[in-house]
Amino acid sequence: MTRPEAEDVTAKHKAKIDPHDQRSFVNNALHLIICAAGILGFFFAFGVYQEKIVQGKYDGNDKFTYTQALVFFVCAASSIFAYFFMGDGGHDNVPKRYYVSCAASYLLAMLSSNQALQYLPYPTQVLAKSFLFIVFGVALFMYKDKKTAQAEGGIGWGEILLILSLAFDGTTTSIQDQIKTHYKRTALSMMFYMNFFASIFLIIGLVATGELFEFIAFVQRYPEILWSLSIFAISSCAGQYFIFKTVHEFSPLTCSIITTTRKLFTIIISVIFFSHPISERQMVATFIVFACLFLDAMGSKKRPK
Incomplete structure (x- = not known):
C-alpha cells in the first residue's frame, strides 16, 4: 500500500469515529444508569413501605x-x-x-x-408472584418444615x-x-x-x-x-415512570434485566430490614430462581428475532 493510500484509509477510519456518536453513547449510558437507579431506588422504597404498612404493628x-x-x-x-x-x-x-x-x-x-x-412474608410473595414458572425453585423456597407447618394455623x-x-x-x-x-x-x-x-x-x-x-x-x-x-x-408512580422510560428508550429486555435485579435486592433488603428468617434451603432456592431468570434473559438477547 502506498503512502497516499494509507493516509486515505486513516482519514476514512477517523471519519467513522464521529464525536456525535461518542456523545450519543455517553448520553445513552447515563440515561440507562439513571433509569436503572430510578427503578432500583423507587421500588426499593415501595417494597419497604409496603411491608412496613401491611405487616407493621x-x-x-x-x-x-x-x-x-x-x-x-x-x-x-x-x-x-x-x-x-x-x-x-x-x-x-x-x-x-x-x-x-x-x-x-x-x-x-x-x-x-x-x-x-x-x-406471607414479602420475600415469598416476590418470588412466587414473579417466578411461578420456575416451579422447583419456588416450591423449594415455599416448602415448610413439619414443625413449622404444624405450628402455624392459617396455612x-x-x-x-x-x-x-x-x-x-x-x-x-x-x-x-x-x-x-x-x-x-x-x-x-x-x-x-x-x-x-x-x-x-x-x-x-x-x-x-x-x-x-x-x-x-x-x-x-x-x-x-x-x-x-x-x-x-x-414510589410506585416514580418507579412505573422509569419502567416506561426504560422500555421506550432501550428495550423490554433491558427493563426485564433491571427489574429482575431489583427483585433480588428487594428480597435481600427485606430479609435484612425486617429480620425474616431464611434457611440455607431457601437461599439455594432463591439462587436457582434468579440464575434461571438471568440465563433466560441472556438467551433471549442472543436468540434470533
Missing part, C-alpha cells in the same frame, strides 16, 4: 388491614401522575370497555397480592391469594396484548385509564363495605401512617 397489637384503601392510594396517585405527564399526547382510540375490564383484573390482582402479605390463604393474583395478572396481560395489537395508545394513556377506572371501582368498594370509614378512624388514631402511605404511592 401499631400501638402494640393494632394492624393495618385496609387493603382497598392501600391500593386506592397507589391507583389514584398513578392516574394523577399519568394525566399530568401525558399532556396532549395521551389521546388514543381504545374503546373504554377494554380499559374497564383491564382495570378490573389489574385491581383484583393488586388486592390479592397486597392481601397475601397478611399471611393456605396466602398461597391461594397469590394464585388468584397471578391469574388476574394473566388476564390483565391478555387484555393489554389485545389493546396493543388492535388500537393506538401510549404507555401513559394506558396507565392513566387503567388506574382511573380502578380508582372508581375502589371508591365504590370502600363506601359499600364501610372500609373507608374504618380507614379514616385508623388514620385519626395513627396519623403518622399518612407519611408512609404517601411515600408508598409516590
Whole structure:
C-alpha cells in the first residue's frame, strides 16, 4: 500500500469515529444508569413501605388491614401522575370497555397480592408472584418444615391469594396484548385509564363495605401512617415512570434485566430490614430462581428475532 493510500484509509477510519456518536453513547449510558437507579431506588422504597404498612404493628397489637384503601392510594396517585405527564399526547382510540375490564383484573390482582402479605412474608410473595414458572425453585423456597407447618394455623390463604393474583395478572396481560395489537395508545394513556377506572371501582368498594370509614378512624388514631402511605404511592408512580422510560428508550429486555435485579435486592433488603428468617434451603432456592431468570434473559438477547 502506498503512502497516499494509507493516509486515505486513516482519514476514512477517523471519519467513522464521529464525536456525535461518542456523545450519543455517553448520553445513552447515563440515561440507562439513571433509569436503572430510578427503578432500583423507587421500588426499593415501595417494597419497604409496603411491608412496613401491611405487616407493621401499631400501638402494640393494632394492624393495618385496609387493603382497598392501600391500593386506592397507589391507583389514584398513578392516574394523577399519568394525566399530568401525558399532556396532549395521551389521546388514543381504545374503546373504554377494554380499559374497564383491564382495570378490573389489574385491581383484583393488586388486592390479592397486597392481601397475601397478611399471611406471607414479602420475600415469598416476590418470588412466587414473579417466578411461578420456575416451579422447583419456588416450591423449594415455599416448602415448610413439619414443625413449622404444624405450628402455624392459617396455612393456605396466602398461597391461594397469590394464585388468584397471578391469574388476574394473566388476564390483565391478555387484555393489554389485545389493546396493543388492535388500537393506538401510549404507555401513559394506558396507565392513566387503567388506574382511573380502578380508582372508581375502589371508591365504590370502600363506601359499600364501610372500609373507608374504618380507614379514616385508623388514620385519626395513627396519623403518622399518612407519611408512609404517601411515600408508598409516590414510589410506585416514580418507579412505573422509569419502567416506561426504560422500555421506550432501550428495550423490554433491558427493563426485564433491571427489574429482575431489583427483585433480588428487594428480597435481600427485606430479609435484612425486617429480620425474616431464611434457611440455607431457601437461599439455594432463591439462587436457582434468579440464575434461571438471568440465563433466560441472556438467551433471549442472543436468540434470533
